[in-house]
Amino acid sequence: MKFFDDIRVGEVSNLGRHMFTAEDIKSFAARFDPQRFHVDEAEAARSHFGRLCASGWHTACVWMRLLIDFRRREDEELRARGEAVAQLGPSPGFRNLEWSKPVYVGDTVSYTTEVIEMRPLASRPGWGIIFVRNSGVNQHGEPVISFISSAFVERREREPQIP
């Protein structure tokens, strides 16, 4: 993770993409969201979705995984350049999650994240909070998921001030 001080509002990162296979959709749903249109092709065909589609939570969890992988690559690049890597605190939560279209079997979703707001934390010296808009778009360019998340990010050590 970059330091708070090196992040700018408007920055967009491409997190990568994921193809939702039938096996992938069904194994997630069997554990967490066993509704008929997420676990069985024939039942899905008879449902209002018309086809097997992923649990909305699955679409969100894939975002989380791609974000972790993205941050690892970013950290490796920083270390390769001999730069320090910032600590990331826990996420306080999310707002306004929208599942705007179903993710059908065989769909490939591309995820991006955009910094929309940031501020230093008066209550936690050495830390700032960033707000990012996360989006997933299918292979037809149609948005399937979007939400706003926040995270605590470490600030750079301040240089001692010359008195």
Place this chain on the structure above:
Amino acid sequence: MKFFDDIRVGEVSNLGRHMFTAEDIKSFAARFDPQRFHVDEAEAARSHFGRLCASGWHTACVWMRLLIDFRRREDEELRARGEAVAQLGPSPGFRNLEWSKPVYVGDTVSYTTEVIEMRPLASRPGWGIIFVRNSGVNQHGEPVISFISSAFVERREREPQIP
């Protein structure tokens, strides 16, 4: 699912509870959130959490599973009484998700859901939308997760009006 017309604002449902084991936490995190404090006890001990804890997404996905199980029991009870079961449409999303405390290994989270708002949908005759506040509380009574979700719920057929 009960019909929209049989649901009331203020209704609280106990969805049940879930104990987060180390195996459970690590298997979810290995797939979706492989941060060191979610996948390895020793690394977690050295992190700001101090102990292995569940991915916030895991805590949310367990809510989804318990909700599905709760609705199945509710549907079985309705059918056992010879009553009709309402259809449930897709969820448009959620808002204001807060992870207020970590869920540590061995914690048991109890989930409830409370109807906070509902209205018939002018744009979709025969359907209404309900908003519910979902909460998870650990064995010490401390809130660990809360969010507001919405769902489309079928209305009862209207009796034909006598002209």
